[in-house]
Amino acid sequence: ISPAELASTPTEEPNGSGHLMDFLDEPFPDVGTYEDFHTIDWLREKSRDTDRHRKITSKSKESLWELIKSLLDAWSGWVVMLLIGLLSGTLAGVIDLAVDWMTDLKEGVCLTAFWYSHEQCCWTSNETTFDDRDKCPQWQKWAELMTGHAEGAGAYVLNYLLYVMWALLFSFLAVSLVRVFAPYACGSGIPEIKTILSGFIIRGYLGKWTLLIKTVTLVLAVSSGLSLGKEGPLVHVACCCGNLFCSLFSKYSKNEGKRREVLSAAAAAGVSVAFGAPIGGVLFSLEEVSYYFPLKTLWRSFFAALVAAFTLRAINPFGNSRLVLFYVEYHTPWYMAELVPFILLGVFGGLWGTLFIRANIAWCRRRKTTLLGKYPVLEVIAVTGITAVLAFPNPYTRRSTSELISELFNDCGALESSQLCDYVNNPNMSRPVDDIPDRPAGPGVYNALWQLALALVFKIVITIFTFGMKIPSGLFIPSMAVGAIAGRIVGIAVEQMAYHHHDWLIFKNWCRPGADCVTPGLYAMVGAAACLGEPRRPQKRSSPLLRQSRPEKRSRKKGLNGTSREESTPPTLATDERGPRGKAPLWAFLTQDPTRVEELEALIKDTDYKGFRVVISRESERFMGFVQGRDLPLAIRKSPFKQDGVVSSSVVYFTEDAPLLPPTNPQPLKLRRILNLSPFTVTDHTPMETVVDIFRKLGLRQCLVTRSGRLLGIITKKDVLRHMAQMMNQDPESIMFN
Amino acid sequence: MSPTADGKKLFVWREVVVLMDLSLLPDGRGTNSFCPGWEGSATTMHQNFLQNNFEDVRCKCICPPYRNITGHIYNRNVSQKDCNCLHVVEPMPVPGHDVEAYCLLCECKYEERSSNTIKVTIIIYLSVVGALLLYMLFLLLVDPLIRKHDAYTQPLHNEEDSEEMRPPVDSAAAKANTVLERVEGAQQRWKKQVQEQRKTVFDRHKMLS
Numbered sequence A: 001i002s003p004a005e006l007a008s009t010p011t012e013e014p015n016g017s018g019h020l021m022d023f024l025d026e027p028f029p030d031v032g033t034y035e036d037f038h039t040i041d042w043l044r045e046k047s048r049d050t051d052r053h054r055k056i057t058s059k060s061k062e063s064l065w066e067l068i069k070s071l072l073d074a075w076s077g078w079v080v081m082l083l084i085g086l087l088s089g090t091l092a093g094v095i096d097l098a099v100d101w102m103t104d105l106k107e108g109v110c111l112t113a114f115w116y117s118h119e120q121c122c123w124t125s126n127e128t129t130f131d132d133r134d135k136c137p138q139w140q141k142w143a144e145l146m147t148g149h150a151e152g153a154g155a156y157v158l159n160y161l162l163y164v165m166w167a168l169l170f171s172f173l174a175v176s177l178v179r180v181f182a183p184y185a186c187g188s189g190i191p192e193i194k195t196i197l198s199g200f201i202i203r204g205y206l207g208k209w210t211l212l213i214k215t216v217t218l219v220l221a222v223s224s225g226l227s228l229g230k231e232g233p234l235v236h237v238a239c240c241c242g243n244l245f246c247s248l249f250s251k252y253s254k255n256e257g258k259r260r261e262v263l264s265a266a267a268a269a270g271v272s273v274a275f276g277a278p279i280g281g282v283l284f285s286l287e288e289v290s291y292y293f294p295l296k297t298l299w300r301s302f303f304a305a306l307v308a309a310f311t312l313r314a315i316n317p318f319g320n321s322r323l324v325l326f327y328v329e330y331h332t333p334w335y336m337a338e339l340v341p342f343i344l345l346g347v348f349g350g351l352w353g354t355l356f357i358r359a360n361i362a363w364c365r366r367r368k369t370t371l372l373g374k375y376p377v378l379e380v381i382a383v384t385g386i387t388a389v390l391a392f393p394n395p396y397t398r399r400s401t402s403e404l405i406s407e408l409f410n411d412c413g414a415l416e417s418s419q420l421c422d423y424v425n426n427p428n429m430s431r432p433v434d435d436i437p438d439r440p441a442g443p444g445v446y447n448a449l450w451q452l453a454l455a456l457v458f459k460i461v462i463t464i465f466t467f468g469m470k471i472p473s474g475l476f477i478p479s480m481a482v483g484a485i486a487g488r489i490v491g492i493a494v495e496q497m498a499y500h501h502h503d504w505l506i507f508k509n510w511c512r513p514g515a516d517c518v519t520p521g522l523y524a525m526v527g528a529a530a531c532l533g534e535p536r537r538p539q540k541r542s543s544p545l546l547r548q549s550r551p552e553k554r555s556r557k558k559g560l561n562g563t564s565r566e567e568s569t570p571p572t573l574a575t576d577e578r579g580p581r582g583k584a585p586l587w588a589f590l591t592q593d594p595t596r597v598e599e600l601e602a603l604i605k606d607t608d609y610k611g612f613r614v615v616i617s618r619e620s621e622r623f624m625g626f627v628q629g630r631d632l633p634l635a636i637r638k639s640p641f642k643q644d645g646v647v648s649s650s651v652v653y654f655t656e657d658a659p660l661l662p663p664t665n666p667q668p669l670k671l672r673r674i675l676n677l678s679p680f681t682v683t684d685h686t687p688m689e690t691v692v693d694i695f696r697k698l699g700l701r702q703c704l705v706t707r708s709g710r711l712l713g714i715i716t717k718k719d720v721l722r723h724m725a726q727m728m729n730q731d732p733e734s735i736m737f738n
Numbered sequence B: 001m002s003p004t005a006d007g008k009k010l011f012v013w014r015e016v017v018v019l020m021d022l023s024l025l026p027d028g029r030g031t032n033s034f035c036p037g038w039e040g041s042a043t044t045m046h047q048n049f050l051q052n053n054f055e056d057v058r059c060k061c062i063c064p065p066y067r068n069i070t071g072h073i074y075n076r077n078v079s080q081k082d083c084n085c086l087h088v089v090e091p092m093p094v095p096g097h098d099v100e101a102y103c104l105l106c107e108c109k110y111e112e113r114s115s116n117t118i119k120v121t122i123i124i125y126l127s128v129v130g131a132l133l134l135y136m137l138f139l140l141l142v143d144p145l146i147r148k149h150d151a152y153t154q155p156l157h158n159e160e161d162s163e164e165m166r167p168p169v170d171s172a173a174a175k176a177n178t179v180l181e182r183v184e185g186a187q188q189r190w191k192k193q194v195q196e197q198r199k200t201v202f203d204r205h206k207m208l209s
Helices: A020-024 A042-059 A064-105 A142-147 A153-181 A190-197 A208-223 A231-246 A256-275 A278-289 A295-315 A336-369 A376-391 A401-409 A443-466 A476-500 A520-533 A597-606 A631-642 A688-698 A717-727 B003-024 B036-054 B096-105 B115-149 B151-157 B171-175 B179-203
Strands: A108-110 A139-141 A587-591 A611-615 A623-628 A651-653 A681-683 A702-707 A710-716 B057-063 B072-076 B107-112
Touching: A042 A064, A042 A256, A064 A108, A064 A208, A064 A231, A064 A256, A064 A295, A064 B115, A108 A142, A139 A142, A142 A153, A153 A208, A153 A376, A153 B115, A153 B179, A190 A231, A190 A256, A190 A278, A208 A231, A208 B115, A231 A256, A231 A476, A256 A278, A256 A295, A278 A295, A336 A443, A336 A476, A336 A520, A376 A443, A401 A476, A401 A520, A443 A476, A476 A520, A597 A631, A597 A651, A611 A710, A623 A631, A681 A688, A688 A702, A688 A717, A710 A717
Parallel strands: A587 A611, A681 A702
Antiparallel strands: A108 A139, A611 A623, A702 A710, B057 B072, B057 B107
C-alpha cells in the first residue's frame, strides 16, 4: 500500500495573505485523518470526541463566554439537523416539480405558461369534461402545435417521434453531465452510503459537485421515461447535504465517527421526503443503513425527517396539500379467504426478485468484462431509445411510473372514468362512492387487462437492463410498479370470479351479491409491497415495514462485498502469522531512543509500512505504543508549523519530557501525540472467530498480535476480509482498493 | 384577501378610470369612443395580475353520471368553507327535490397551489442546467485549445515536491498567486479528482449499483 499521497504542493503561505480565497487552496491533511478507500478507527474517533467534550465541559466552568461556547457546542447537533432538513426538503420539492414538468414536456406544452405541467395547465380551465378530465385547450400536444391536427395517423407518428427525441435528449444530457462533472453521481447510492456509514472512506462521494449533479441529472433521468425511480438517489442527495453542513462545525468535520451520526440522520431525512413518511425514514435509517445508531441519533433523525417533510409540504409540489406520494383509503375490510391470493402475490414477488437479481448481476458482469462497458453514453442512449419506442404505444407505460402506481392503487368508485374503471354500472345506483357493490367488468377493463399484462412483461425486462447504467437510478418505484400491476391483475380476476361465481363455496360465506367484497386496489398494494422487499438480497436489505428489527442492529458491512457470517473451522492466528498473503513484515520499529528527523524521513521514504511500533530500546523490545503509518509523515511535515525551529537534524522523541541535549542542538520534535499508547492486542492463539468478532463489535482497524509477551505482528481489517474471502473460495484480490 | 374582496377592488378601479375619463372630455362624448383600447387593456392587465394569485385556489367537484345526466366536473374559486356541492355546482342540472340525492354522489375537494413557486423553480432549474451545459461545452471544446498554449509550462507547475516545506523561494513569484491563479489551481485539482472518479466508475466499474 502506498503511503498517503499528497496530491499537489500545498500552497499555504506563511505570511497568511489572501484569507478570503483560502478555500481555493488544497486543505492540508491533518494528523488523524484517513486515506481514501480505507476504514476509520471507531475507537479512536470515539475517544477523541470524549476528550473534546471533556475539555469543553471543564472549560465551561471558567467564564460565561466558555459556558456559552459549551452550550453552542451542545446545540450544534440540532442546528445541523435543522439545516439538513431544510435543504433536503427544498431539493426534493424542486426535483418533484421539475420531474412533473419535464415528464409532460415529452408529450406537449402549455401555451399560456410554458412552466406548467399538464395537470397544472388545466387546473383553472373550465373545459375539462368528466370523461376526458385531462383535456383542455391550453395544453397542446406537439403534433397539434406544429401541424394543427390533433388526431390522425400523421399526428400520432409525429407525437411518437417527438416523444422519443425528447427522451433521448434528456438521457444524453444526464449521462454527459455525470461523466464530465461527477462520475460518483451514478447509480442509486444507497449501497455506497451503507458502506460509508459502516466506516469506510470514499472521498468525493458526498461532495458538493456530486450533490449538484445528482440533483440535476436525477430529474433528467426520471423525465426521460426510463424505468427507474428517484427514491434511492434522494437518500444520496440528503446525505450529501448532511456532509455539506458537517463542514460548518469542527465538532463534525474533524471527527469521522460523529460525522457518520449526522449522515445516518440525513439518510432518514432522505427517505422521509421521498415518500412523505418521517417515521418510515427513521426506520429505514435505523434498520438498513446505519452501523452505529445510539438513542441520541434516533431523536435527531426524527427531527431532521420532520423538518424535511414539513419543508416539502411548504413547497407543496403535489398541489393537493398532501404529503405522501401514494395516498389511498380503503373502507371495506379484507377477508381471510383473500390470504390465498395474497400469498400468491408474495410468491410472485419472490420469484420476480430472484429473476431480477440473477439477470441484473449477469448483465452487470457483462458490462464489466466486455466491450459494453466501454461505451456508457451509447449504452444509455440505446436503452432510452428502446424504452421510449416500446413504451409509447401502451398508455400505461407512456405515463410516468408514479402516476401508473397511483392509478393502480386507486379504488374504482363512481367518480373514476378511466379505462381501468370501466365497469358496467347499475343506472339506478345511488350508494355513496366507496361502497359500490361488485360489478361486472366492461370492455374497457378487459382492454386494460391485456395492456397491463404487456406492461408487466415490458417493465420486468427493461428494468434488468436499466439498473446499473451510469445515471442516477433508484429501484423502489420500478419494483413497486411491477408488483402493483401484478396485484391489480390478480385483484380484478378475483373480483370477477367472486361476481360471476358467487355461489361457489369459498365465496358463498363471504361475498353476497350486492356487497362490495373485493378491492383490486388493495391487491395492487400488497403486490407492490411484496415486490419491494425482494431485490435487496445482495446487500441484505429488506422492506422495513414488513420485517421486525433484528436484535443485532450493528450488523456492519465490511468493504464493498457483502460477506457471509459463517466461518467453517476456526483457524487461529498462529496458523496465519503474517496474514494469508505472506508478504514482507508489516511493521518496523522506532525506539524511544532519540532519532533524528532525517533518519525517520529516510525510513518512511524507502518503505511503505502500515504502522510503526515504538519500543523502549532496540535491545529490550518492550512494547511502548503504536504509530499509524499515515500519521508519521504528516506529523513530520506539519512540524514546522507547530513548533518553531525544527529542522532535519532535530531529534525526535516519543517520551513525555524532552531528552537532555546540549543547547547547541536545534529544537527537538515531540511526537508523543501521534503515539497510541493503548492499542488492542490479541495473542496468536486467539481463534479467528473471536478476532472477527472483535473487529466487528469494536470497530477496530488493526489489532496487534503478541506471542509470549513479545509483539509478533499486526492484523488489519483487510487481512481479515481477505482471509474470509479465501475461506469462501472467492478471489482475495477483489477486496477493494488494495 | 378573500376573493370577493379582490372582486370589489377590481370593480372600484374600473369605476375610477371611467370617472377620470368623463371629466377630461370637453364635449361630453362617451369614454368608450375616446379611449376604449386603453381602458380595456389596463383592466385586463390588472385582472391578469390578480388572476395569478386569485386562481391558485379552487374547489373541484366531480359529479358522476346520474340517471340521464352525464358526468361533469365543476371548478370554482371559492373559499374552503364554501367548498361543497351547493355552492359550486352551478347551474344545478337536477330539479329541486333531487338535489340532495345528486349532491350525495358528488365529491368536492378544496385544492390550492402556488403558481409562483412552480414558475421560480422551473426557471431556476433551467438556468442551472443551461449553465452546466455551457461549462461542459467550455471544458470539452474551448479549454483544450487554451491549454495548448500553456502546454510547455505544465510540467513545471505540476511538480510535486514531497520533500519538506521550502520557504517561498521567489517572493515575486509567490505574490503572483493572484485570485486567477488560485482559481486555476483549484480547477486543476478538481479536474484531477474527477478523472480519478471517472477511472473508478467508468473504467474499473467498481461502483456497486
